[in-house]
Amino acid sequence: MxxxxxxxxxxxxxxxxxxxxxxxxxxxxxxxxxxxxxxxxxxxxxxxxxxxxxxxxxxxxxxxxxxxxxxxxxxxxxxxxMIILASDDIEADHRALTAAGVAVEGPVRDLPWGRDLVFKDLYGNSYNLVQSK
Missing domain, CATH: 3.10.180.10 (2,3-Dihydroxybiphenyl 1,2-Dioxygenase, domain 1)
Structure with a gap:
């Protein structure tokens, strides 16, 4: 979460x-x-x-x-x-956000420093959810 x-x-x-x-x-x-x-x-x-x-x-x-x-x-x-949020299980969070109807931009990305995804609030503000290595 x-x-x-x-x-x-x-x-x-x-x-x-x-x-x-x-x-x-x-x-x-x-x-x-x-x-x-x-x-x-x-x-x-x-x-x-x-x-x-x-x-x-x-x-x-x-x-x-x-x-x-x-x-x-x-x-x-x-x-x-932009607010960056920390996750301890980005895959579970991705599923929960998608199930809740949150606009998630693309799949979870694997990056050199960890994994992330971007989602938007109902006003279009972007948030980066990050699970570090």
Whole structure:
């Protein structure tokens, strides 16, 4: 079942500026900063100093998306956040969400760091359900 909130995604225009703001201005700790493949977009997370198990993902949509999707996402900078939820059994959660009529986007995906799926609430907000390795 869904256990807790682990990440909140914040769209940013520039990863380095955002990282500097969160760490220098707010005192957050950098948890990760890595490329998602050679020359790919970066995965950057920061956490409040007293809550290392909760991370804010600093996400530049222009490096992750292309074309109209990039334009639409970039227009949401300052207005959009995605909630990432943790699962202890993503297959069971996938079945339960589907049975409940939740709009699940595609099957469970196997990724280098674990497994995930994306679903939407009734207003179209996206949520990423993750089962880490």
């Amino acid at each position: 869904i256990q807790r909130v682990t990440h909140v995604t914040v769209y940013v225009k520039n990863e380095d500026e955002a990282l500097a703001f969160f760490t220098s201005k707010l005192g957050f700790k950098k948890q990760s900063d890595s490329e998602m493949g050679p020359g790919g977009p970066r995965w950057i997370t920061v956490s409040p100093a007293g809550q290392p198990d909760f991370e804010i993902t600093l996400f530049n949509p222009s490096t992750w998306f292309k074309g109209e999707e990039a334009k639409t996402a970039t227009e949401q900078i300052g207005r959009q956040a």
